[in-house]
Amino acid sequence: MFGNKKEIEELNQKILELEAQNKDLKYELDSYKWQMEEINKQEEEIRQLHQNTRKLKHDMRNHLMVMTSYINSGDYENARNYISEILDKLNAVRSYVETGNPLLNHILNDKLEVCRQEGIDVKADIGKASFEKMKGIDFSAVFSNAVDNAIEASRTEARKEIGISVYEKKGYDVISVKNRISKSVLDENPELKSTKADSEKHGFGVNQIKEIVESYSGMTDFYEEDGFFIVNMFIPK
Template sequence: RHDTKDVYYVIDNYLELNDIQNARKYIRQMIDIADDHIIFVNTQNNTVNAIINSKLTIAKSFGIDATCLSINEFTGIDDIDLCRLLSNMLENAITATANIKLNAKQINLKIISESEKYTFLIKNSIDQSVLKENPKLHTTKTKFDSHGYGIKIIRDIAKKYNGHCDFYEESNMFCCLVVLIPNK
């Protein structure tokens, strides 16, 4: 949603200035980016495929090395919850990683299923401790009224599925771990 709104704002600005040439140029650039859409995962769930593939393609456009390892089926988890969970986990990781000063930036997503529970683990590069500076993970964006809901959404979905979420750091990576235990 953020990406789409930003694109529309840019195009609207060019059109308001009657700068048709740059508006067309910008639209062509956005089409080229869309054509560069990378397939990171191909599960049996189209929602999961769409979110992961689009978000990790965006990560690549920021120069972030992105990888994904995922199970194939997501039985017992609502598609809306999968969309909200993955969107927020990936958006947070991309935003944080894009803003650091490292040359080698990476995001790794791993989704596994065992013993009737699903584990979602996303790791992203950090150049300094996030938890030391911001242990409660409050938003660092200036518009508090429209930002800062991602962590709450992730926690709420974990709770809804009788699971938990944890945030920790290891080997210069920030980690978000979410475990879901769907009702059968």
């Protein structure tokens, strides 16, 4: 018989440890691959934005010539209509927010574009916060889920308004996301459990947010104030 009971137990323990290490390494590798993909997406978005800006600048000269022609000929009605069309095109051009954090840049700009398309008013206040201890894939999960929940909830509200804040406070990196509500979410669902009735209102992703934040010894806070549902996430620096 190969080995005694103690040796077999030690071998089994070693196997479990190696499997755990392999799982951690795979997670790290997947995280780095995902971050690289996100950075590549961001670079492509910036390239496309610059290309659109150059095209707009080139077209503007022609637009000014057309408007000048209308005005010189006294055709003010067509001049006004032409200006209105140009303004509509300018409003449709996607702006780009630069935060200094490549991953946050990509996620935030992606969510801002969704809000713009759906007519949701967004106020973003991005301060200094490094989130150095968080893996990119975890940061993306908590930030994206919190904003996605706010977007989902806003779709059924008459006043579509979201606030996004990122800042440092007393040794913590903080993410705060809020959305306007017409009635209490916590009164109806104090534990924010996902059900068929409310799966589109703060159910999706809440447990994932809590688990990830707590894995970094952080804290989450869900509350309502001044007509807003608010989620705060505190990650130790």
